[in-house]
Amino acid sequence: MTEPAPAAAPWERVYLAPLAGYTDLPFRRACRAQGCRYAFTALVDAGALAYRNPHNEAILRRGEEEVWLGTQLLGADPELIVRAARLLNERQFEVVDFNLGCPVRKVTQRGAGAALGLDRERALRCVAALVATSVHPVTAKIRVLDERNPAPTVALARGLAECGVRAIAVHGRVVERIYAGPVACPVIAAVREAVPVPVIANGGIFARGDAEELARLTGCRWLMVARGAIGNPWIFRELADPAAPRPGNEEICAAVREHVEGMIPLYGERNALRNARKIILAYLVGRGYPRELRARVTSLATRAEFLDLWQQIREQGPSPHFNPDQDHGTQRFLALE
Numbered sequence: 563m564t565e566p567a568p569a570a571a572p573w574e575r576v577y578l579a580p581l582a583g584y585t586d587l588p589f590r591r592a593c594r595a596q597g598c599r600y601a602f603t604a605l606v607d608a609g610a611l612a613y614r615n616p617h618n619e620a621i622l623r624r625g626e627e628e629v630w631l632g633t634q635l636l637g638a639d640p641e642l643i644v645r646a647a648r649l650l651n652e653r654q655f656e657v658v659d660f661n662l663g664c665p666v667r668k669v670t671q672r673g674a675g676a677a678l679g680l681d682r683e684r685a686l687r688c689v690a691a692l693v694a695t696s697v698h699p700v701t702a703k704i705r706v707l708d709e710r711n712p713a714p715t716v717a718l719a720r721g722l723a724e725c726g727v728r729a730i731a732v733h734g735r736v737v738e739r740i741y742a743g744p745v746a747c748p749v750i751a752a753v754r755e756a757v758p759v760p761v762i763a764n765g766g767i768f769a770r771g772d773a774e775e776l777a778r779l780t781g782c783r784w785l786m787v788a789r790g791a792i793g794n795p796w797i798f799r800e801l802a803d804p805a806a807p808r809p810g811n812e813e814i815c816a817a818v819r820e821h822v823e824g825m826i827p828l829y830g831e832r833n834a835l836r837n838a839r840k841i842i843l844a845y846l847v848g849r850g851y852p853r854e855l856r857a858r859v860t861s862l863a864t865r866a867e868f869l870d871l872w873q874q875i876r877e878q879g880p881s882p883h884f885n886p887d888q889d890h891g892t893q894r895f896l897a898l899e
């Protein structure tokens with residue numbers, strides 16, 4: 563007897579979200595290895611790009627093998643956005659996204675990110691300037707503006723579509739909620755029905771069941787994973803195949819090694835190891851690795867120290883008493899906080 567064909571997933575595309583401090587080339591490579599096709603760099607500030615802050619080089623670095631990569635601009639000044647867009651024109655990206663959702667105070671205080679999302683007229687001027695300048699298709703990433711009333715979010719999304727954006731990602735939480743709490747699916751659904759461009763639903767995907775629910779409640783065929791991929795690139799495998807196995811110790815250790823080693827040429831050894839601490843912890847947390855090994859991650863400073871600890875992690879592995887059924891992405895992530 564032949565196996566029944568698995569039910570088709572209710573989504574067409576799954577994007578890796580822009581995540582500042584995370585979605586650099588080594589992070590994306592870990593996700594690509596598990597089937598991620600559509601991915602974004604972290605945000606780049608238009609002013610920092612225009613003034614050629616060297617920090618942006620690491621953010622914008624693209625792997626030759628990457629088939630689809632978007633980048634994201636943050637800004638609130640059309641003039642700087644135009645200058646930044648010209649610089650991005652010299653690089654290869656499948657889209658340039660515009661950030662209208664960042665809740666960080668330093669950003670909102672200067673009228674960018676989520677603050678710009680609340681100032682529709684100015685937001686549309688910025689996006690129109692970007693669309694007019696960019697050789698790349700432009701998309702936008704917004705937040706739900708009011709979780710009870712879809713009208714303001716729909717009005718912003720309609721304006722963006724009229725400006726020429728090709729897709730709109732909607733994070734279903736208002737700015738006051740930062741990244742916590744329920745996702746306002748009815749508002750995302752209302753945006754999807756109101757605009758002629760694809761809407762990407764974002765918020766709270768930590769496991770396959772979350773993606774199924776987000777797709778069902780929003781009607782969106784394009785979804786975006788953010789925190790659920792931190793320390794868990796295997797989420798892309800799980801989303802592609804409901805029968806995909808959980809990663810075992812060898813697979814986890816191989817991914818950690820490759821990810822961290824990939825950061826060294828990008829940032830230099832010291833900075834790489836400093837940035838890698840949270841990455842390594844994210845891979846280990848919630849997977850039964852002994853606390854004392856995890857504690858040592860927080861002081862790693864050199865590649866040699868990393869390799870020494872990595873060897874121990876690999877040999878020791880997770881506790882035999884660990885119940886992998888507890889391995890749910892949400893719990894893992896909350897344990898990280």
Ligand SMILES: Cc1cc2nc3c(=O)[nH]c(=O)nc-3n(C[C@H](O)[C@H](O)[C@H](O)COP(=O)(O)O)c2cc1C
Binds near residue numbers: 581767787789
């Ligand atoms: C550490 C961190 C960094 C983020 N950086 C960005 C960013 O650069 N650009 C952006 O549009 N959103 C950023 N976000 C928001 C995520 O892309 C996403 O919208 C949000 O986390 C909700 O999705 P989730 O519930 O699946 O995590 C960031 C979120 C976190 C937690």
